[in-house]
Amino acid sequence: MIELYILLVLMIVGAIVTIELKDLLAAVISIGAVGMVLSIVFLIIKAPDLAITQIVVEMLCFIILLRATLKKDLPFSTTGSWLFNTFVAAGFIAIFLFVAVKAFKDLPEFGYPIMRVANIYLKEGLVKTGASNLVSSIILDFRAYDTLGEATILFTAVIGVLTIVRRIGRKKKDEIVEEDDE
Amino acid sequence: MSKEHDAGMSLIVKVITRFTVGLILLYGIYIVLHGHISPGGGFAGGVIIALSFVNLMLAYGKDVALKKLPRKTISFFESTGALLFLSIALIGFFGGYFFLNFISKGEPFRLFSAGIVPFCNIAISLKVGAGLFAIFIALVLLKFDWEKKE
Structure with missing residues (x-):
């Protein structure tokens, strides 16, 4: 079970790295790494069908992201006040966590x-x-x-x-x- | 080298692709046909079939890949897969209900077993393979005019 948690932490780190990177190529590669680790997670929890589908779809998405979006100049949108945006994001995260805790108790x-x-x-x-x-x-x-x-x-x-x-x-x-x- | 080999990637990639692309296509067909026996199934196999053509297009350029699988053929396979899956479901009405497993089940762990499940796998793989390759072509090849001028 410990290797499962190591892989999950690796996925979270990969996702954070993807958001923080400025270079688009490096970001695409690290989101691809997250998908590969996810397919290994599916193998560990004994779902080989999902693992095959995940790794194959991840490859196709990776190629499409590399070929189709990399050359384009994507604008980085930072309109609006920084304080307001942060408060709205934190508020939505808090609401989500509250509802999730309530809902997961019933599962x-x-x-x-x-x-x-x-x-x-x-x-x-x-x-x-x-x-x-x-x-x-x-x-x-x-x-x-x-x-x-x-x-x-x-x-x-x-x-x-x-x-x-x-x-x-x-x-x-x-x-x-x-x-x-x- | 002839003129048609100018597009695409370098010679090393082309030679390796020539050896491996058939194997990738065969592996996709294997995953589809054995979907009811071993892990895999129509969706994964269809994506692998689409990936083999994507590999061909990345290595040799769009002309060679679109000569192997023209756009008319792609849309034909896409529609055929969807209609085949729906008609398999509708044939079940003759025996009773939607998606009735009307073919005999056969012996488990054999290739010809499980009734309609392999046929559904084949229909889904046709649909998924053709559809994803069409999406790839649409997203990669079609360009706006202002993108061309750069």
Whole structure:
């Protein structure tokens, strides 16, 4: 269990370093390190499906961040009073902590929940679906509605990105569209 | 060297990519097809398939990658994956309810088992792979006019 806490502290340090760094390339690399450590955490708490998905998605996000955003000159917004901003941030953090403490008291203990539905999945999953990977049998058979919603979300996201960055929507009135120089 | 090899990264990267990109694609297909037996599944496998084409594009430039997988093909695969997943769910209505596992379960731990689960994995991998590669192309290639002048 101690290695889990070491990795969690490493992730928090990586996130803080990411915020504080001025260089964009170094910030992207350190947020990538946070994602890699997160995939090791998933391996330690015995979730290999999530670990594979996390490391793969992290790589894709890393490449997209490197290629797509690094060359752009991102403005750093510091409008408004420093004192007011700090007080608002501290107030929201305090409200969040208060609500979180209230809410987490009602949750069942870690690793010792009621598990009524999960017990049925664990006992009858192999017989009912025939899939030896239990995660796969849950997300594609017992809980296939959720996967359908997730697929719809991804579809909507792709359509949204393509709609926003497409060429025709961006041309001005007297501009001629050139298709070949993308 | 010929003209078409000018774009992209250096010769070392190109040679290494030529050896590894097929293996990455094969590993993605393996993860998809064995999603119901070993860890992995449609989403992770689809992202690995998309990453192999991203690797090709980073090393060889956009022309080679878009010749292997043109934009029409990307949108075709994206739509096909979504429709395939939905139609697998709808076919279940003939037997009773939405997402009915209508194919015989087979023997566990075999490749051909678990009814509709492998087909759902294949549909999701088509959708995820094509969709994420389309997002990558859109975010990296398309540029505003004022960005080009720099």
